[in-house]
Amino acid sequence: MSTVSVRGVHHAFGEVRAVDGVDLVVPQGSLTAVLGPSGCGKTTLLRLIAGFLQPQSGTIAFDDRVVAGEGRSVPPQERRVGYVPQEGALFPHLDVAANIGFGLPRAERRSDRITEMLDLVELPAAYASRGPHELSGGQQQRVALARALAPRPSVVLLDEPFSSLDASLRASTGRAVARALHAADATAVLVTHDQDEALSLADQVAVMRSGRLVQAARPRELYRSPGDADVARFVGGAAILPATVAGDVATFALGRAPVHGHVADGPTQVVVRPEQVAIGDGGHDARVDEVSFYGHDAAVRLDLLPDGPTLVARVPGLLAPEPGSEVAVRVTGEVHCLPA
Numbered sequence: 001m002s003t004v005s006v007r008g009v010h011h012a013f014g015e016v017r018a019v020d021g022v023d024l025v026v027p028q029g030s031l032t033a034v035l036g037p038s039g040c041g042k043t044t045l046l047r048l049i050a051g052f053l054q055p056q057s058g059t060i061a062f063d064d065r066v067v068a069g070e071g072r073s074v075p076p077q078e079r080r081v082g083y084v085p086q087e088g089a090l091f092p093h094l095d096v097a098a099n100i101g102f103g104l105p106r107a108e109r110r111s112d113r114i115t116e117m118l119d120l121v122e123l124p125a126a127y128a129s130r131g132p133h134e135l136s137g138g139q140q141q142r143v144a145l146a147r148a149l150a151p152r153p154s155v156v157l158l159d160e161p162f163s164s165l166d167a168s169l170r171a172s173t174g175r176a177v178a179r180a181l182h183a184a185d186a187t188a189v190l191v192t193h194d195q196d197e198a199l200s201l202a203d204q205v206a207v208m209r210s211g212r213l214v215q216a217a218r219p220r221e222l223y224r225s226p227g228d229a230d231v232a233r234f235v236g237g238a239a240i241l242p243a244t245v246a247g248d249v250a251t252f253a254l255g256r257a258p259v260h261g262h263v264a265d266g267p268t269q270v271v272v273r274p275e276q277v278a279i280g281d282g283g284h285d286a287r288v289d290e291v292s293f294y295g296h297d298a299a300v301r302l303d304l305l306p307d308g309p310t311l312v313a314r315v316p317g318l319l320a321p322e323p324g325s326e327v328a329v330r331v332t333g334e335v336h337c338l339p340a
């Protein structure tokens with residue numbers, strides 16, 4: 001498996017700058033999720049890495065081998081890339097073994113490699129003779145991954161591979177796929193618009209917006225220290241409130257809180273996560289505007305009294321207050337600061 005290095009890559013479709021000067025390193029043996037809203041350029045970036053599209057400037061290298069740019073364009077089949085698309089990737093007329101063996105040399109097609117791949121994606125060896133229609137959607141995606149990994153590719157690219165699955169199958173398939181990728185020591189790029197999927201599965205999350213890569217970081221770092229207000233709101237949700245810092249303590253509409261990292265004294269903005277907003281036990285008065293109940297927890301929309309701002313608190317579901325009631329709120333833990 002290879003380290004993937006994307007340097008200054010541009011690709012426009014006419015006026016649309018689908019990928020606009022992207023720099024990204026995916027270290028060997030790790031999983032990077034490319035996260036962003038619809039149309040931000042995720043699939044275009046993946047297709048550039050695969051070799052289905054050519055960058056108009058910039059370079060893409062697998063280890064120190066340039067595969068695109070500097071006047072070179074290595075065709076997809078010579079890049080040794082495994083590709084897992086959204087769905088429908090399996091050949092319906094071939095059984096599981098033949099699907100997995102599809103990209104292997106003839107001698108290996110009925111070998112232990114098939115059983116090894118089934119084991120890797122946590123499917124029983126007996127599934128080898130099943131047809132794709134005899135598998136659930138999640139099992140089909142695992143077979144698609146097994147097929148992508150079987151020829152020992154340099155890089156595995158996954159384009160929203162769980163988007164056709166329902167919520168619970170999506171989570172369990174995602175975990176199984178991430179385990180299989182790690183077990184194979186695969187270098188992988190996963191495209192998703194689902195922040196939970198990106199944060200829970202990836203070693204690194206690269207956030208894209210309008211063709212640009214705005215931040216790439218480990219999941220905890222991205223959540224704790226978003227680079228700007230849009231990343232903060234997009235990844236995990238947040239209220240961004242004006243504040244003043246003095247001696248590592250921020251003062252803002254909800255009261256005072258220690259700041260994360262070193263921040264110079266003066267005006268700033270604080271990022272307040274929903275789980276940092278505590279209801280009850282004194283604090284600032286607020287009116288409950290709306291409650292979204294999810295069972296294990298609830299999102300409570302609050303208007304600070306007398307005239308805002310609006311915040312969201314995430315509280316245990318059964319402790320959520322009623323809409324229209326008045327409560328006291330305060331902030332817990334450290335807050336992250338952004339430039340004012």
Ligand SMILES: Nc1ncnc2c1ncn2[C@@H]1O[C@H](COP(=O)(O)OP(=O)(O)OP(=O)(O)O)[C@@H](O)[C@H]1O
Nearest residue numbers: 013016018036037038039040041042043044045193
């Ligand atoms: N073949 C094409 N011809 C013209 N424009 C294209 C083409 N492919 C993509 N685009 C445009 O480039 C931009 C980025 O598209 P892309 O498919 O990379 O986004 P995405 O983030 O993967 O979106 P989604 O999550 O909806 O799949 C969009 O504005 C899209 O309309």
